[in-house]
Amino acid sequence: MSASSPVYQRRRQASPDELARIPWLSLLSELERERIEPQLVVGVAMPGDYVCRMGRSVTFWFGVIEGLLKMSTDSASGRTITYTGVPPGGWFGEGTVLKRETYRYNISALRTSVVAGLPVDTFHWLLDHSIGFNRFVMNQLNERLAQFIEAREIDRSTNPDVRVARNLAALFNPTLFPGVGEMLRITQQELAYLVGLSRQRVNVALNTLQDQGAIRIEYGGMRVLNLQALRNSGVSEASAD
Numbered sequence: 001m002s003a004s005s006p007v008y009q010r011r012r013q014a015s016p017d018e019l020a021r022i023p024w025l026s027l028l029s030e031l032e033r034e035r036i037e038p039q040l041v042v043g044v045a046m047p048g049d050y051v052c053r054m055g056r057s058v059t060f061w062f063g064v065i066e067g068l069l070k071m072s073t074d075s076a077s078g079r080t081i082t083y084t085g086v087p088p089g090g091w092f093g094e095g096t097v098l099k100r101e102t103y104r105y106n107i108s109a110l111r112t113s114v115v116a117g118l119p120v121d122t123f124h125w126l127l128d129h130s131i132g133f134n135r136f137v138m139n140q141l142n143e144r145l146a147q148f149i150e151a152r153e154i155d156r157s158t159n160p161d162v163r164v165a166r167n168l169a170a171l172f173n174p175t176l177f178p179g180v181g182e183m184l185r186i187t188q189q190e191l192a193y194l195v196g197l198s199r200q201r202v203n204v205a206l207n208t209l210q211d212q213g214a215i216r217i218e219y220g221g222m223r224v225l226n227l228q229a230l231r232n233s234g235v236s237e238a239s240a241d
Contacts, residue, residue, distance in 0.1 A: 007043040007051055007115060014040045014116060018065050022116060023089055023178045027132030036126065042116045045069070045109035052093065052107045058100060060117035063091035064179070067113020068186060070194060073105050084147065085110070085194045087171055087186070089179025094137055095144070097123050110190050143175045160197055164205035165214065165233035167195045172224050185221040209233075 019025060019037060028036065042065060045051055051062055051069060069086040083105065086092055096103055097120055109115075126133040147170060168191070171177060171184055188206065192199040206222070209215045214229040215222050224230065 005051075006049050007045045009043075011041045011043040011117070013038070014042045014065075018042055018114065018116065021065050021089070021179060022063060024091070024133060024136040027136055028126075028130055029132075032126070032130050032133075036118070036122060039122045040116055040118055042114055045113045045115050047109055047111055050106060050108050051115055052103045052105075054104060054106055055102050057102055058093065058096045058120055060119055061091065061097045061123045062093055062107070063116045063118075064088050065114040065116055066179075067115075068110045068190060069107050069113060069115070070110050071105050071107055082194055082196060085167075085171055085186075085190075087177045087180050087184060090177045091140065094123075094140055098127075110193060139175055143173065147173065147176065160201050161205045161208050162233050163195055163197065164191070164202055165209055165230045167191070168209075168215065168222065168224070169227060169230035169233075172227055172230070183218070183221055183223045187221075 014022075014037070019040070022040070025033060025037070041060075045067070052058075054073060064086050066088050069090075070082055071084050071086060071092070072080050072082040074080055086107070092107065093103070100120065127137070150166065150170060168184070171186070171194075172180055172182075174180075188202050189199045191206075192202045195202060197205075206215065206217055209230070210217055212229065214226045214233075215224055
């Protein structure tokens with residue numbers, strides 16, 4: 001989020017309700033919170049706005065208060081490769097912030113989203129002073145590694161139903177995305193962007209998963225009924241191979 005970014009131009013102080021939706025704040029001491037909360041800013045990302053871009057220097061550690069973002073890269077041929085979605089409660093980019101590197105991916109908004117930012121220097125101050133924050137970041141890094149290993153497995157699957165199921169399971173990860181709960185606010189078109197399939201094929205897959213009792217399609221999103229079934233989708237056929 002550079003100074004010229006539309007999201008940065010819309011920045012403001014976080015409200016008490018927004019602060020309450022930041023999962024790691026509750027792990028800080030009272031003195032740490034008093035120091036950190038005034039430094040947290042939020043900005044509104046409109047559909048298509050970039051929160052961060054490949055090659056730009058890191059300035060903030062970001063989290064989603066509400067809305068939906070996507071992580072992607074652009075290949076040399078101009079093709080966009082989408083890695084994952086970032087729903088409410090998700091914080092991302094800690095590896096880049098730790099090393100103070102440039103971003104190796106793009107983060108953009110799929111819908112109007114409220115994004116929180118913690119300055120890089122403040123992030124490092126917390127690492128130096130807060131045990132609770134360190135544990136949160138370690139859990140993030142551990143889950144992120146598992147997430148990207150899972151993403152590689154999904155990429156190898158040619159079964160559209162499995163791709164949709166496993167991508168949905170990733171978005172319901174309670175450690176990375178605690179703001180989602182049991183109901184994910186997402187349209188079938190947004191899910192299609194993340195999965196890399198047509199909206200029509202995603203619709204077929206979602207109805208199959210609903211018939212299997214793994215999810216329930218509701219107005220404005222999906223409710224998970226059996227998260228383990230989503231995570232295990234395609235395991236038996238992979239074992240047979």
